Amino acid sequence: MEEVLVKCERIDHFGRGIGYVLGKIIFVPNLLPKEEAMVKIVLDKKKYMVGEVIKLVKKSDDRILPKCGYENCGCALKSLKYEKTLEFKKEKVIDILKRYSGLTNVVKEIVPSDNIYGYRNKITLKVKGGRLGYFKNGTNDLIEIKRCEIASHKSNEIISVLKELDLSKVREIIIKDFGEVMIIIKGELDIELLKPLVDSIYMNARLVYGKENIVASLGEFKFYLSKDAFFQVNSGVALKLYNKVLDYLDVSSGKNVLDLYCGTGTISLFLSKYFDQVVGVEINEEAVKCATLNKNLNNISNVMFICGDVSKEVSGLMAEQIVVDPPRSGLTSAGINDILRINPDRLVYVSCDPMTLARDLKLFKDNYEVKEVTLFDMFPWTYHVESVCLLVKR
Ligand SMILES: C[S@@+](CC[C@H](N)C(=O)[O-])C[C@H]1O[C@@H](n2cnc3c(N)ncnc32)[C@H](O)[C@@H]1O
Known part of the structure; x- marks a missing residue:
């Protein structure tokens, strides 16, 4: 061309x-x-x-000279100085919030990641024609890789072993490394050489080696992680983010908090010390099972979890303060209406997509004032950014 x-x-x-x-x-x-x-x-x-x-x-x-030479992978900003990537992300959220919800002067700072390489505790590798790598952005074209600079050291060790194996019957391999390591394989693979490196292996959704769940530590807490349940990919930044959620809530008022889209119960457990009761709502059954195990593992009694869709489960609940951490698609209009009906004093919105955040904030505008937004660089070198937003009842 x-x-x-x-x-x-x-x-x-x-x-x-x-x-x-x-x-x-x-x-x-x-x-x-x-x-x-x-x-x-x-x-x-x-x-x-x-x-x-x-x-x-x-x-x-x-x-800068990027640490890896792969083109069109997820690290769209890897040729830019790290501090400039932070500026880019901050400007991007400022622009989106202004354009799509009319908000100005609310973004306070972007908190960097202490580890800018080797930070990812979960990677999803694709396999095509026996070759291992990532799909090019927005395509099914494979970029074959030897290692990945944002993946953990252990994940790269596993990649080296995988490259020696016959991957012709494999489609996808997920590696979760939280100190304890889990591999989730879609397809058929001889796993003997992988066993010494990991604690758990699933093949085609069946446990074929080791433990059902692995354990991760975050701050003073321990968390069971299952095959499919969500967990933040950068533990160092996740810890800072959860502390900011706590900082944005009014701990002096005690009482009840809702943790909507609670995953394995991480935020709920972090909040449990400061409130009378925390109720988490989560749609993924496996995640709710882990959340309940995690509550017991950490000897916490004032937290309960409900398994179900936020849009359906929240209508009967009450709380003085609410935390929401939805997937990229953001909140549903039914969910927003339920929150407005509960009428909490404070709402803390954790978002991994500033576009849906801006859309949703606009719908809260008449009833809530956006006081402050703090950004977190959960995914260095990619264009993604995590936002934590404090809304206070007008
Ligand atoms: C971004 S994660 C947040 C998890 C958790 N707060 C954390 O920090 O680990 C979003 C979670 O929302 C859950 N989810 C997605 N749609 C949902 C829905 N309609 N109702 C309840 N939970 C939902 C997902 O399964 C996922 O665990």
Whole structure:
């Protein structure tokens, strides 16, 4: 396809360089503001184009040599200085909140990750034609990898062993490393060489080696983790985030708190010391089982968990304060109406997608004031950012 010279004006919310070719916008991954590059046009649509850098002509002072050379993986910002990636994420959330919910001057700071490499305690590897790697962003094209710089040391050891094995009958391998290690395999694989490295192996949803659940430590708590239940991928940042949730709640008022979308009960347990009662609601049965085990493991008695859909379960509940930590899709309108009916004094909204956060905050606007938003760099080098937002009843 055609090659053109592109001057990068800025980067979009997905970390792609933006330039113009004959007046039409072009998105170019791995091109930084003020850089110029010869770009191959790989997609030419009516309103926009997508390109790939062939050769950098003018380089930004903010460019660094990334630790890995894989292109189009999830680390869209890996060629940018770390402190600049933090600035990018902060500006992105400020822009989204202003544009989609009219909020200004609410974003306070972005808390960096202490570990910027080897921070991920869970990775999902794809296998295609016996080759191991990640899918290129938004495609089923495999990028074969030898190691991954954001994965833990142990995960990379396991990757080295996997690369020696016959993976022809495997589709996906998930590695969870929380000190104790679990591997979840979709497909058929000879696991003998993996056993000495791990505590638990599942194959096609069946436990074939070791423990049913592994144990993770976070602050003063221990948590059982199952095959499918959610757990934050960066434990160091998760701990800071949970402390901010606590900081945003009014502990002096005691009483009852709801932890909606509670996963394995992490936030509920963190809050249990400071409130009379915490009730967690979670749809994933496995996660609720773990949450109950975790409550007992940590000798906590003032927490209970309900297994069900937030949109259905919350209507009968009451609380003075509420924490929500929904998936990327955000809250449902039924969920928002239920929260408005419960009418808590404070609402702390933990979000992994600023777009759905902005959409939802707009719906709370008449009843709640957004006091402050703190950002957390849970996923260094990617364009993702975690937000914790304090809303107080007007
Ligand atoms: C971002 S995670 C938060 C988990 C937990 N707060 C933590 O920090 O580990 C979102 C959780 O919401 C759960 N979930 C998704 N949709 C739900 C729904 N409609 N009702 C209840 N829980 C839901 C998911 O299973 C997942 O555990």
